[in-house]
Amino acid sequence: MTEQSNPTEQSSSTGQNGEPGVLDLGLPDPVADPALPKRVRIHEVGPRDGLQNESALVPVEVKAEFIARLAAAGLGTVEATSFVHPKWVPQLADAEQLMPLLAPLHERHPGLRLPVLVPNERGLDRALAHHAGEVAVFASATETFARRNLNRSADEAMEMFRPVVERAGEAGVPVRGYLSMCFGDPWEGRVPVDQVVGHGLRLLELGCAELSLGDTIGVATPGQVTALLAGFVRAGVPVEKLAVHFHDTYGQALSNTLAALRSGVTVVDASAGGLGGCPYAKSATGNLATEDLVWMLHGLGIETGVDLPRLAATSGWMARQLGRPSPSRTVRALLGPTA
Numbered sequence: 169m170t171e172q173s174n175p176t177e178q179s180s181s182t183g184q185n186g187e188p189g190v191l192d193l194g195l196p197d198p199v200a201d202p203a204l205p206k207r208v209r210i211h212e213v214g215p216r217d218g219l220q221n222e223s224a225l226v227p228v229e230v231k232a233e234f235i236a237r238l239a240a241a242g243l244g245t246v247e248a249t250s251f252v253h254p255k256w257v258p259q260l261a262d263a264e265q266l267m268p269l270l271a272p273l274h275e276r277h278p279g280l281r282l283p284v285l286v287p288n289e290r291g292l293d294r295a296l297a298h299h300a301g302e303v304a305v306f307a308s309a310t311e312t313f314a315r316r317n318l319n320r321s322a323d324e325a326m327e328m329f330r331p332v333v334e335r336a337g338e339a340g341v342p343v344r345g346y347l348s349m350c351f352g353d354p355w356e357g358r359v360p361v362d363q364v365v366g367h368g369l370r371l372l373e374l375g376c377a378e379l380s381l382g383d384t385i386g387v388a389t390p391g392q393v394t395a396l397l398a399g400f401v402r403a404g405v406p407v408e409k410l411a412v413h414f415h416d417t418y419g420q421a422l423s424n425t426l427a428a429l430r431s432g433v434t435v436v437d438a439s440a441g442g443l444g445g446c447p448y449a450k451s452a453t454g455n456l457a458t459e460d461l462v463w464m465l466h467g468l469g470i471e472t473g474v475d476l477p478r479l480a481a482t483s484g485w486m487a488r489q490l491g492r493p494s495p496s497r498t499v500r501a502l503l504g505p506t507a
């Protein structure tokens with residue numbers, strides 16, 4: 169793994185015909201908002217959520233290089249892969265091959281977190297055998313998606329997670345809980361706040377250290393985000409335990425993120441270059457692009473630890489591996505429209 173990006177792919181500050189490029193305006197000139205947090209932790213999901221939907225298999229060395237470049241760009245939490253059934257997500261069937269390639273990154277970046285998804289005890293066994301330091305289980309706020317994504321009812325899925333969370337706890341491995349379809353579900357329509365809060369509380373009661381609220385198909389608008397977070401707070405959940413996970417189907421992901429920050433959330437999931445989707449929810453489009461998020465956060469004077477040009481260069485590099493331009497507007501603005 170080289171981790172070195174070619175300086176020529178760092179940015180294209182000069183546009184066509186000698187016109188100034190967007191980077192000539194510089195990176196955002198921060199204007200802080202006292203109602204917002206000073207620091208946000210970005211939970212990068214590109215290598216897992218971003219790649220899981222790619223039909224052409226990405227070589228394991230490319231995945232390892234992608235993760236190494238993300239860590240070098242300053243992302244401290246990078247969700248690396250999934251130990252799910254290989255037939256369900258063939259793209260991530262190489263989890264066992266990937267993990268040893270990532271081991272050197274811990275020396276290079278002390279404190280780097282590389283969580284992995286595990287749906288059940290079999291997944292946990294595989295993850296622990298490969299020294300995963302953090303795992304995540306993933307539930308659904310709706311019945312239909314639980315069956316489609318996990319082949320279980322929502323209740324059965326919770327029972328499947330119970331021993332996973334217990335055993336991970338015994339092994340000293342923290343567990344994140346994802347909750348999908350928190351705002352809308354393609355089969356069931358709008359999802360009531362109480363229903364989402366009920367399922368989320370069950371994940372927290374199992375022992376999940378953090379709960380990531382997913383707008384899996386990207387239909388939320390900011391008022392709904394505020395209402396859902398208020399529902400969790402009313403139910404006694406400290407906002408520090410909550411993270412948000414937005415998809416950008418209707419271009420609302422950044423607005424929704426800002427609403428969440430105003431409600432006190434400080435952990436935001438995002439995917440480098442805006443890669444993403446969910447193989448079991450066809451209407452799910454790309455995740456909130458990490459670069460778009462970082463541009464907004466830095467503009468608000470919020471620290472992330474991320475080197476934006478280096479991150480954009482990483483997404484430009486990944487886009488070339490995948491053979492198509494990045495959907496992230498910030499990547500295109502910084503690197504040019506074909507990046």
Ligand SMILES: CC(C)(COP(=O)([O-])OP(=O)([O-])OC[C@H]1O[C@@H](n2cnc3c(N)ncnc32)[C@H](O)[C@@H]1OP(=O)([O-])[O-])[C@@H](O)C(=O)NCCC(=O)NCCSC(=O)C[C@@](C)(O)CC(=O)[O-]
Pocket residue numbers: 217220250251252253254256257287288290291292294306317318319346347348349382383384413445446447448
């Ligand atoms: C949960 C299962 C496994 C149930 O799938 P199943 O077919 O019901 O599995 P099973 O428990 O009946 O077991 C059948 C066979 O699979 C094996 N098996 C069982 N588990 C594993 C495993 N972990 N690894 C390897 N093998 C496994 C098991 O050992 C057995 O083997 P056999 O005895 O027949 O030889 C399946 O439904 C599955 O893997 N689902 C994963 C789907 C997925 O990854 N979806 C995407 C992630 S969620 C997401 O993207 C949303 C999120 C998180 O980003 C947030 C958001 O946007 O909302």
